Amino acid sequence: MGCFVLEPKAHGKADEVEHVPGTAVFNEDPVAAAAAAFDGVDLSTLKRARGREDLILIPQPSDDPNDPLLWPTWKKQVFFWILIFGTCLVGAAGPLIAADQRHIASLLGVSANTFAQILSSWFVFTLAIATIVFQVATVKLGKRPIYLFSSILLCVSAVWASYADSIGSFAAARMFQAIAMAPLEFLVGASINDVFYVHERGIYVAVWTAALLLGINCTPILAGQVLKKPELGYVWVFRYFAIAVGVLIVLQFFFMPESTFVRAPVLPPKTTDSTLDHEKREAAHVExxxxxxxxxxxxxxxxxxxxxxxxxxxxxxxxxxRPFLMLFTPTVFWGGICYGLGITWLVMLAVTISVVFGSPPYNFSSASVGLTYVGPCLGALFGTVLAGPLTDWSAKILSRRNHGIYEPEFKLLPVALYLIFGVLGFVGYGWTLSDGAPWIGPVIFFGICNFAIVLGTTAAISYIVDCHRHTTDAALGALIFWKNIWSFALTWNFTEQLLHYGPRNCFAIIAAVIAFTSLCTIPMYICGKKARSWTHRHIRFSEEDEMSAVAH
Incomplete structure (x- = not known):
């Protein structure tokens, strides 16, 4: 047992199993990392980074001039920043009219609670189903047609919502928006992996995460300035959004080629049957x-x-x-309650922000309600800057103490900060609202809530990805499904409950749930390696073809 992580047993004996996915030799030497990745391969035959002879490229690019790994730098950067633009728009779609939802609900003739159910609960439920369907479509058709189709649908549905004059029409438009959002919620990470080498991906994944949070937290600030003008209102919020998506469609069509590319594996030399080995190598060479x-x-x-x-x-x-096979595996289930519930708290804050600050004693206008997101925006920014380095630091320190052996559980330490700041943020937010404190008080605690959620969800995502390196698509699909199901269930009547029980009680309950789910990380840390071993033995995913999974 290294650093309190329990070792699994093989067949009821005390012997350790030979291989548990996620466990690896921790080494900052790039040559050593490549040796582990290409076990048995002569490293002198592998391709290296331009200008860095010590850095062996992972994955190894092919000799095909159409391989995305071989695209020129300018082409990769254009491709990436279009993805980031799309991510910001998808993040914006959810809270697009959150700052004025009470007024919009009255215009459409429904209660604030019913409108919140349409705006968020049914929205995220549709998103959950669409994520599963688009995941399969992407595997079969590639990423480019899915990106184009979803962006066109997002643009059309935004225009539709701007012309909707009944709650039924508006609800249908929002459901189609949810369907359109799905690919840009789960597919960007895979696109980054298509285009960049392992040693390059860290910064791009961090920017992607920041872009999603930027879209979520900055949108109410900007949209509030449009919503406050009677001649514009929510109609033009959707139209401006449609214009931005139209620009995205043009950029995707001209500057985002297909990035899906199937490469032959790098094979180690055989010690027998050299003729057969030569034929296989020739086939791989051509492929x-x-x-x-x-x-x-x-x-x-x-x-x-x-x-x-x-x-x-x-x-x-x-x-x-595939994703359903993963839903109740121990690691993904834990990720579902940590990451899934963490994002759900953000959704619940968004659907009630207009009710909270638009009512006495604050009586904010839609523009002022939007400006309350300045605190969360800063909190999310600080959390994003801190989360990555903190997670990597904890993994590095514990791996050294564990005699150079890395376990994914070492990335779970930042959840302790999620516990501390999450409880502080939600308890403080509820108490200041209930006491009618000056607006600066709840806005500061609102920012602390976002700071905590970023730390907790980043640790959870890093852990799940490292536990399922060969099945990341299925694991993340299951994780996102959990997130959307939690959001659907818990936001259903939350506005009504908030008005009935008051902010102090409602947000204190959320703080208690955060404490419980954070403390569940302790058994996950201790027994995580055993859980990974169990998943590896009972749910078999082919490492040669990540699109294949068989329950065993």
């Missing part, structure tokens, strides 16, 4: 694109919206079942 007849696609060829159907080892129904 990787070393064939001189392969030509680089022209700009016009890259504009093709669809590049055919990708072959998979399993049928569509098995692909649909």
């Amino acid at each position: 990787n694109g070393a064939d001189s007849n392969l030509l680089k696609k022209s700009f016009l060829q890259e504009l093709n919206p669809q590049n055919g159907v990708y072959k998979t080892k399993t049928n569509v129904f098995v692909l649909l079942a």
Whole structure:
């Protein structure tokens, strides 16, 4: 047992199992890292970073000129920043009219609680289902057609919402917006992996996370300035949003080619049957694109919206079942209550912000309600800056104490800060609102809530990704499904409950749930390696084809 992480047993014996996914040798030497990644391969034959002979590229690029890993730097950067623009818009879609939802509910002739159910509860439920469906479509069709289709649907549904004159029409428009948001919620991480090497991904993933939080927390501030003008109102909020999505569609069509690319694996040399080995290597050589007849696609060829159907080892129904196989595995279930509930608290704060600050004693206008998000925006920013380095630092320190062996559980320490600041933030937020404290008080605690949630959810995501490196798509799909189901269930009547029981009681309960879920991290830390071993033995995912999963 290293650093209090229990070792799993094999077949009831005291022997340790040979391999548990996620456990690795911790080494900051890039050559050592490559040796572990390409076990048995002659490292002198592998490709290295330009200008860095000590840095072996992971994954290894092919010789095909169309390999996204070989795109020029400018093309990768344009591709990435379009993804970031889309991420900001998807983050903005949820709280787009949160600052004025009480007024909009009255215009459409429904109660604030009913409107919140449509705006958030049914919205995230639809998003949960769409995530599963689009995940399968992406595996079969590639990413480019999914990005284009979803962006067009997002633009059309935003225009639809701006013209909706009944609650039924508005609700339908919001459901289609949820469907359209799904790909840009779960697919960006996979696109980053398509284009960048392992040693480059850290900063891009951090920017992606920051962009999503920027979209969520800055939108009420900006939208509030439009909502306060009677001649514009929520109608023009949706129209301005549609215009921004229209710009995104143009950028995606011209500057975001397909990034899905199937590479042959890097194979170690065989010690027997050299003829067969030579034939396999030749086949891999051709498949990787070393064939001189392969030509680089022209700009016009890259504009093709669809590049055919990708072959998979399993049928569509098995692909649909992949995330559900993961839902109740120990690590993903823990991630569901830590990450899923953490994001749900953000949704619950957003759906009640207009009720809280638009009522006595504050009586804020929609513009002023939007400005209350300055605190959360700063809190999320500080959390984003701190979360990554803190998670990596804890992993590094504990790995050294564990004789150079890294366990994913070492990244869970920041959850302690989630416990402290989460309880402080929600208790303080509820008490200051109940006592009618000056607006600066609840806004500061609102920011602390966001700071805490960023720390907790970042630790949870890092842990799940490291536990399921060969099945990340299925694990994250299950995690996002948990998040949307929690959001659907807990936001259903939350506005009504807040008005009935008061902010002090409601947010104190949330603080208690945060304390409970954070304390669940202790058994997860201690027994996490055993849980990973159990998942590896009972739910078999092919490492050669991550699109294949079979319950065992």
